[in-house]
Amino acid sequence: MIKNLGEKYSPLYFLASLGFGGMGVAFFMIFMHLTPHPKHPIPILETIQDTWATSGPILKTAIVIGYVGMMAFILMHLLLLAWNLREYALFKKTPAYQKLLNSNAEITLMAIPLTLAMTVNGLFMAFATTIPNLWDVVEYLFPWALVAYALTGALALKYLAAYVKRILTAGFDFEGNGGLNQLLSAFAFAMVSVGFAAPAAMSDNKLTVLFGFAGALFFGVISAMLLAVFLPMGAMSMFRYKLTLQNSATLWLMVPIMTLWSITFLRLRHGTFTLADAGAEALGKPVAAHAPSSIGVMVILGLAVSMQLTFLMGGHAVMKKNGFYKSFVFSQENRTPAPFTLICPGVALTVLGYFFLHIGLVKNGLIESGTPLYILAMTIIVVAQLTTIGLMATLVKNQLFPKNA
Template identity: 40%
Template sequence: MTSTALRPADRYSPLYFLASLGAGGLAVTFFMYLFFWVPHPGQPVPVFEDIARAFLGGGLLTQGMIAVAYVGIAVLAFHNIRLLIWNIAQYRRLKGTPEWEELTTTNAETQLLAMPLALAMSVNVGFVLGLAFVPGLWGVVEYLFPMALIAFGAIGVLAFRQLGHFFGRVLTKGGVFDVTAHNSFAQLLPAFALSMVAVGFAAPAAMSTVPLTAGISLIGSTFFGVAAILYAVVAAITGFNSMLHYGTARESGPTLLVVIPIMTVLGIMFLRQEHGMMHTFGAEGAAVETLVFLSRLMAVQVIFLLLGFVVLNRQGYWRAFVFGQGDSAGAYALICPGVALSVMLHFWLNQGLVASGLVAKFSAGYWAVSALSVTIQVVMVWFTFHLNRRHFGRSRGAAAVPAE
């Protein structure tokens, strides 16, 4: 009999979908360079032709920025898709096993919502790849929007089916939901998944010139967004109550920060809806209203960032699961808050401060806020590959198991 040391990722958990999610989110952060720093007259987002024109007509700094953005998008999109495929294969192997039976009969069943969450992010990444790499895409984009709505709708159905199984079990059988194990924000993962579907569903509202397409996008994104908000409120209140009674579960400490990406994703959804209502349906809005709205969301994010870091530091989470000997798939949940803050800073700066006239675009103040966003992004890129080495690299002394 021979034995083979296992990598942490070989002890599979659906939370490893967060590895794919984090890589996809980071790919989007590099697209923010193009979105806000490359002129794109004629459409709400930059396309290949806009980027090529800026590259050929720009100086070394502009060309360098575009090159960095393209490399970042390509590398991280590759990891997003690679990890998604790996997760789907592992997920299929997990089904029907004793581990699956245990997972689907405990509070941890909602971890399965990490799959639709990652799927929705990958659809968004696919759209980013199309905008950045495919010439002439905007000429056929109106045909792609209905396909995107179908894709996000299917992912939303999957999420609701998984939630239906969970609620059907815990709300019809007394005592199957362990309140003592609810002492974290782990149950907010379904809200995160629904919000990711909502923001994807809202994209055609911001970009389509066909009223029917934009209208379906507005209605569908509102449905999924409201569902995400309702679920988040209930799960956060009950989870916080349990944490006050039993303390925060140490391995689930990063879930305290999941409010941050939910705020960013829902915030972008509302911005997309607002853009669609203004440009397609003639609604009126003021830039200062957007500034105040984004500032409120950022206030919530900063509060939960501080709360999360207090708890993680007190519990010694970093020494245990990030830089020490312990490994937890839940550590990948730490990538999403950083990605969300980086993206939110871009929107707060450009569609809030600049649009309302408080900061001039490309001024010293503008680049100071942009530098903060980029710094967070760079740290998250490093952190992503650090976790990938720990979880997917060579075994660091994991217990040996018999080889089949």
């Protein structure tokens, strides 16, 4: 594996670690949507054990695949995170780091809090499905998770503040931009937002839910504002000065942002139910029943998937025509972290596909589990996941383990 990159390092290498962590979460979706957990907001070790005891060979095989995939990819995520932290520490000692701080590439620093937020998310899911009786003490863990996400959000705010102050005083280099690179900032804050939304959705403590809710809204609003500013700026730079070949993968950055926003919405929806129940009990009013889904939820998830497919198809057409795949994905001649940007969109489509199928369609009675249409939809999701895994293997081979390293 390449090491001691020095001036050749880029914070975008964190996206390799991010992608592996995201794929670990994608395997967790097997537990989330295929194993029953009626008394818990997410599957835990005990609910998976109960499912194993009563399930047939097909579901047992899926559970095994879920565990092997989740643990393997999260382990790789941690290994690549450690490698990145070491390389980044060396990079900060070089003149190239100071050059980065005075260019559009400063936005690549947002990949650091983005990846760290994924670490917290991935570890929580891994612990929940492997540590016995963890849910008995989970209310004591949620505040620590909120602290972790707050620290990650603070780091993201630090990087963003420095970047915005610089471009407001020195100006933004539209000609040198050549892509949607700046959306990395919206991506990072969306990841922090969805992290805060987790305790808001899973906790029974109203204060924990309130703090999670507040953090999710705060960082979610920042993410939306950054998208509203940087998407047209990026489009303007591309239309006027053309898309830079190396930045072509940034055309897909909208895909993971849509997944994170959608999951944040679902989590906060569940959090509102908890707060509504707590308020009703405090006022002595009857607690209302809450539907697990609705047609409105289905429409919102469907819109998110549609937007993802639009950016994926458009970006794919461009990258196929301009030779990005040939030059940066299937070749070892150009060593750069840029193609690792392609991993998260594949992961994001897989994850949102699970939610759209099961929360949007199955829970609304529009598709029944086990039917040919359901199997077809699951096949499409699995193909997207396997294709992304193949892409990850290719990029690791060509970018992290090149023959001429």
